[in-house]
Amino acid sequence: MRLIADRLGVDRGGRAILRDVSFAVAGGEALKVVGPNGAGKSTLLRALAGLIAPVEGAVRLDGGDPDAPPREAMHLLGHLDAVKAGLSVRRNIVFARDVLGGEGDVDASLDRVGLGALADLPGSVLSAGQKRRLALARLLAAPRPVWLLDEPTAALDASGQALLGELVAEHRAKGGLVVAATHLDMGFEAARLELGAAAAAVS
Numbered sequence: 509m510r511l512i513a514d515r516l517g518v519d520r521g522g523r524a525i526l527r528d529v530s531f532a533v534a535g536g537e538a539l540k541v542v543g544p545n546g547a548g549k550s551t552l553l554r555a556l557a558g559l560i561a562p563v564e565g566a567v568r569l570d571g572g573d574p575d576a577p578p579r580e581a582m583h584l585l586g587h588l589d590a591v592k593a594g595l596s597v598r599r600n601i602v603f604a605r606d607v608l609g610g611e612g613d614v615d616a617s618l619d620r621v622g623l624g625a626l627a628d629l630p631g632s633v634l635s636a637g638q639k640r641r642l643a644l645a646r647l648l649a650a651p652r653p654v655w656l657l658d659e660p661t662a663a664l665d666a667s668g669q670a671l672l673g674e675l676v677a678e679h680r681a682k683g684g685l686v687v688a689a690t691h692l693d694m695g696f697e698a699a700r701l702e703l704g705a706a707a708a709a710v711s
């Protein structure tokens with residue numbers, strides 16, 4: 509499988525945010541997207557996920573299921589952790605698995621991210637780092653080959669960051685690929701794409 513951005517251009521609010529962005533990430537590989545605040549890192553991930561239509565160029569996923577839209581091969585772990593406050597921690601993962609599809613073991617996923625003991629609590633009581641761990645559990649419960657991670661280390665403590673490194677390594681070893689936007693070191697080796705400061709300028 510290969511995720512390809514071909515001379516991608518993306519606008520937001522009538523402004524050119526990304527221009528001429530090209531790269532390819534193959535199964536087993538990872539790409540780290542860096543750049544200053546406002547450079548377009550989240551915008552790029554959303555365009556890759558098919559949530560924003562590019563004004564130039566294209567996103568392609570080669571080697572996926574030809575009968576399914578590319579977005580069904582992708583997980584976008586956004587800034588916000590999309591925790592359903594009224595559902596229990598376990599039901600949050602069951603819900604995600606039902607919506608996204610997949611047959612991952614819900615309780616094993618929660619155990620893996622250190623939330624097993626909190627499975628019956630409402631999502632609303634989780635701390636910021638626990639919410640991020642819950643988002644990581646979704647990646648495991650509804651396995652998909654393409655992980656698009658926006659600031660995945662945000663709010664994670666040292667053990668959470670190490671866990672993220674392990675999960676990414678395991679995902680890549682199974683042929684998965686990762687594109688991660690970050691300001692921080694994420695504890696895994698990756699190619700690097702630097703987005704310019706042009707879009708970040710506040711005018």
Ligand SMILES: Nc1ncnc2c1ncn2[C@@H]1O[C@H](COP(=O)(O)OP(=O)(O)OP(=O)(O)O)[C@@H](O)[C@H]1O
Nearest residue numbers: 520521525544545546547548549550551552707708
């Ligand atoms: N919905 C929107 N409408 C208009 N402009 C937007 C919208 N969302 C983002 N932008 C603009 O697009 C630019 C890129 O935003 P984006 O969130 O992709 O940056 P980023 O590199 O992820 O930043 P950060 O490091 O702060 O997370 C910013 O200038 C932002 O103001």
